[in-house]
Amino acid sequence: MNNSRRMLLKAIAAGVAAPMASSVHAQGTVRRLIAGFTPGSVSDTVARVLSERLKLTSGDTYLVENRLGAGGLIAAQSVIRAEPDGKSILVHSSAFTVAPLLRPKMIDTANLTPLIALASAPTVLVTYPGRRIKTFQGLIEYARANPGKLFAASAGIGTSSHMNLERLKYAARIDITHVPMKGSPDALNEVIAGRADVYFAALAQALPYIKDGRLIPLAIGSPNRTPLLPDLPTTVEAGYPGSEYLAWFGALISTATPAPLMSRLYTDFKTVLDEPDTKRRLVDLACDPMSMSQAEFSELIRKEFVSNAKLIKEANIKI
Template identity: 35%
Template sequence: MTIRISSLPRRALLATAAFAAAACALPALAQSAAGFPNKPITIIVPFAAGGTTDILARLVGQYLGNELGQSVIVDNRVGAGGNIGGQLAARSPADGYTLFMGTVGTHAINQSLYKKMPFDPIKDFAPISRVANVPNLLVANPQQPFKNVQELIAYAKANPGKINFGSSGNGSSIHLSGELFKMMTKTDMIHVPYKGSAPAMNDLLGNQIAIMFDNMPSAIQHVRAGKLRPLAVTTAKRSPELPDVPTIAEAGVPGYEATSWFGLLAPAGTPADIVNKIDAALIKVYGNPELKKKIADQGAEPVVEKPAEFAAFIKAETAKWGKVVKESGATLD
């Protein structure tokens, strides 16, 4: 006897349809995770082309794409200190095909700096791995009377409010590296914000400001030319580019560390197996000395880690820089 579907009770019919749909979906989900990626991956970069964030995204993306067997496209979405790109990435499908090149600004500083954030750096992202650390370099005009960190601290304490330090703008890592130094040394120095690093560097070279905590790639050329005096690097370890220059911690400020870092993240909800697959591919390509050299040539330190390690690092950085932002009084609308 043939049973007509229409003769089944409505509740039974709906249950049968739901079961059939679920049964069909399960193999598809499993296949999509196992077969990832089967189309190009996009890395959203929240800053302009040609900058450090963009350069690192293109370098890492090229090698990552080769390892995963798909092309990686870089999409620059500029504005609001990285928040425009961050918002776009946070709202993208959580399928592993849209990634975000986050920075110390987008994922550790902006949350405290901006009165209103368009995304939550912790809740809206699944961390994958850091890709690089970039040290800041504490440099002084050679006409200044101090030749090392201890002399700088002594001079600042003897002359409160007389040392000016420049930065690329309020809330930048360059600015907050100086504020952290002030906090930890209990010195009174005056912050002078500029519209970008270049004009600040010009005034430092002209002795209009005394010191600057500038990014290594832009400062090192002037150090090598003898136009600036290097006092210390802001990272926990010395830079291979300037092995004779001590860290600020070594030079007399124990525990000081300020790093401009960069890392890959996915939208929150991205399946863990896809996140882990991308991370495993990163770990593999970072074994390539060619990629490491290209990153080092940018004045950066190559870094790769597990997603849980990166997540813990972001939380620690958020707490640290939140305290510095509050102490400095820096704020942006």
């Protein structure tokens, strides 16, 4: 067989294979990851990383859809109201254990079942170099001497950046004025521009600005130090137990979803999360992969509802 005939046969084979592959792909289900926060936020980026990997491994098409508002509860409502067919999956954050407490009439959390924990994100308390505050202890001392005169930006009421702030205020017995913004990009810009004094930022969000000197890191707000800033202590290590906050991202699904389908979706997500490439991409986002069973994730959420309800009452947090 001459070379030209071989090339012709290969071209014919490729032409037959392409529609076959297309047909197989078309048989997959289109599923939506409903993200309750702004494009470019860490939770949104995590959702997009997963959607890419899930498309490759599950045979289904995953699309990310942002539905903003009410601390992620607009997104939660859309998943609750959708058919329980696994085509609508909520990607939320630790704010899920806060927002329903602040807006109890919006959703019944019993209508959503935790599917799988995706990742946690270290938080870092940052300030603007033009401020007089250069250290964490300096912040505490200034706040005590000048109650209410420091301004802390957050991504919104009930978000992890807000709750991290409230935990620190309560643990250190300080008064810092909270300034809620419409998302994490806006909150970060407020500090960079010098309009806010401090902000508990996701490390992935703040790290480039820390490296180029536009932000000063004061302390880690998460339970543990991060290898990306190994010499920076946590707020607990600085002497304020109870000030830490675990910022996590996870997937939840309609409780009415049939058990076999829920199990299959859990397996699809777990397979992707266990892949070295996914873990690498999460680490590149300064996120820590979370290894939890569905039951363990449910228990984490249950405990957080209890602790956050207590903090909301003690700190008198209201919408």
